[in-house]
Amino acid sequence: MMKNSLLKNFSEIVVEKPADKIIQQIRELISSGQLKPGDKLPSERMLSERFGVGRTSVRDAIRKLEFYGILRTLPQSGTVVAGLGITALEGLITDVLELERRDFRSLVETRVLLEVSAAESAAERRTDDDILKLANALTAHKKAILNNRTAVEEDLLFHLKIAEASQNSVLNSLMLIITPEIMHYFNKHDVCGEGRAEIAVEQHEIILDHIVNQNVEKVGNAMREHLKDISEYVKTLKPEPSQNGNGRV
Amino acid sequence: MMKNSLLKNFSEIVVEKPADKIIQQIRELISSGQLKPGDKLPSERMLSERFGVGRTSVRDAIRKLEFYGILRTLPQSGTVVAGLGITALEGLITDVLELERRDFRSLVETRVLLEVSAAESAAERRTDDDILKLANALTAHKKAILNNRTAVEEDLLFHLKIAEASQNSVLNSLMLIITPEIMHYFNKHDVCGEGRAEIAVEQHEIILDHIVNQNVEKVGNAMREHLKDISEYVKTLKPEPSQNGNGRV
DNA sequence: CTTAGTAAATTGGTCGACCAGTTGCTGGTG
DNA sequence: CACCAGCAACTGGTCGACCAATTTACTAAG
Known part of the structure; x- marks a missing residue:
């Protein structure tokens, strides 16, 4: 345990759950215009391979974004970007990521x-x-x-x-x-x-x-x-x- | 497709995703007093075996309840019921389940x-x-x-x-x-x-x-x-x- | 050339197995 | 007897494989 304390100080909050990384990546895809509102997202398998993580993590990310109404997933059909504008999407996603403490x-x-x-x-x-x-x-x-x-x-x-x-x-x-x-x-x-x-x-x-x-x-x-x-x-x-x-x- | 239409009329909305069933079950556990606020939930494996579904479904249910602030999961430690009262929990969960259409x-x-x-x-x-x-x-x-x-x-x-x-x-x-x-x-x-x-x-x-x-x-x-x-x-x-x-x- | 039918490919949904970290017991040692 | 090292049995997190349903593309009949 002690031997790891230095390592922990170094990485600290760099735990970076895969799902969060993916949310960021999807955000970039949207920012760069590769993903417009109404578009169908690539399949979960594609995304998992593309991002180098398991499909479960991709699903988690999608689920999270779906909760906030940013994505919409149709069973056996695909996941689409909700009818939101790009500008707002960027703002929303970044805000959602650090939706923190209440006072x-x-x-x-x-x-x-x-x-x-x-x-x-x-x-x-x-x-x-x-x-x-x-x-x-x-x-x-x-x-x-x-x-x-x-x-x-x-x-x-x-x-x-x-x-x-x-x-x-x-x-x-x-x-x-x-x-x-x-x-x-x-x-x-x-x-x-x-x-x-x-x-x-x-x-x-x-x-x-x-x-x-x-x-x-x-x-x-x-x-x-x-x-x-x-x-x-x-x-x-x-x-x-x-x-x-x-x-x- | 046509040949299934009758069947569809019969079952209709009985799709009953496992996750939703589990939410109901957890609700019963809480109602019956087997699960009090602050208690640790049984492990995901226990629950999945107990409910006869995969662990993924259990995790989905927990995620959903967590999102609404009803559960709280600590990594590598366990999932606990948030500090809410039983009475309110019942009301909240049932409401959450049918949190539907907006006008x-x-x-x-x-x-x-x-x-x-x-x-x-x-x-x-x-x-x-x-x-x-x-x-x-x-x-x-x-x-x-x-x-x-x-x-x-x-x-x-x-x-x-x-x-x-x-x-x-x-x-x-x-x-x-x-x-x-x-x-x-x-x-x-x-x-x-x-x-x-x-x-x-x-x-x-x-x-x-x-x-x-x-x-x-x-x-x-x-x-x-x-x-x-x-x-x-x-x-x-x-x-x-x-x-x-x-x-x- | 159109169209109905079928089969293959692709989708999201689910599952059990594996991974890394934590906890708590246990046995050896001061 | 007290204490700490170390191991074993958990925990949730992640992964790749399988499932059923849908979509799609091809084929064959009209």
Whole structure:
């Protein structure tokens, strides 16, 4: 182990997973104009031979780019470049490669933004079914609090149901994406302690009322107030910048 | 081909990729309490044998869940369940599985939400470096218009730089995520035609000015106006509900 | 010359085997 | 008895081979 420490200092982060190298290579192919949007990519076998790596690594790279909507793969047919422009592709790919740490301020800030909007849309467009789901989520939340004081999951699940009720699929998806990180922070800082949970439930009840009555204006303010309460409470705990668990969005 | 059509009608969407089946199974493991947050997952070999599929499929499933922040895999060590609650996990996983089609209304609506907020934050917090990047992006946009009338990529790249200047990493990431889909729609509907591009550039210049002068209020309105222009123009083209290319967020 | 039918080639999907690094036990030694 | 070297059994990462389905190209009949 000791004998390798020097070597490690030398190479350090040069681990360079094959998949990442391939993403870079594909980026170059696109930059040089050899690969235009709509074009079919060479077969995975071609690419693996061309890049000198196994086909699995190529598949991993493709899968990753596919996640971000840059490629699109049709079974038994081929992989094509999505209908994006070259310029944007370059920018996106480089950004995607170093999509890193979140910070708490950004997370809270964005959450308020999304949630307030979601609540307003929910009040405007909720169906009867949505109300049922919201009521159920609220009940589950109350029930969980009776058993164990921290019920972060149930709390956030109520918020997710609001996003669902907004009838805005994109908003809903984005909420789904950032929720795990929010949960991570909340558990870390033990937000729901000594009476906080009860207050949260009360506010949830108010919000649900507004949604039922389709009072768009009031629900926005109620949600803003609810989140303001929580985020300011969190601030009193630790100033720590604190990086999150994984780098995903 | 014809002889299979009946069979296809029978099985239809029962393609059931192994990876998806595994995601379901893991979900059950978590539901039944056999897998608690923080626990280490059984090794990939165990899982592949247990589920009766190849290890590759297991890896695919894990990658997918990892992408959504539900699992976390440490090389040469093991895969663990992220620090999420069981309740939320259930909700998230089922939702993730059917994270499907976007619709245009949701996309535009959410975009306005994010962009206005991004512009305001950018005006408030932009650095000198940000201004430089914004100016460069604007120049590139103008230049592209002189050559070819449609310069959707450069247009959106300017918007992405605004998100970057907002100093909100989460907001920036979310913009990166929805931008490809926006581009898809714009190219599809040929938004930038006959003078639209020039108008857009003028509005971009105004927005940039406001950001330089840190005029938070005006930049919000300017961005709202800019997006309103575009989205309403798009509306005049086709009422078509239109599903997008791939189901990714 | 057109067209239907079939077979070969190519595609992505899946699999089990091998690789390198880590962990933890085990037995020998101070 | 404590401790450390060394080995063995894991881990995830990568690879090339096989599979089924699709596409394509060729051939033969009309």
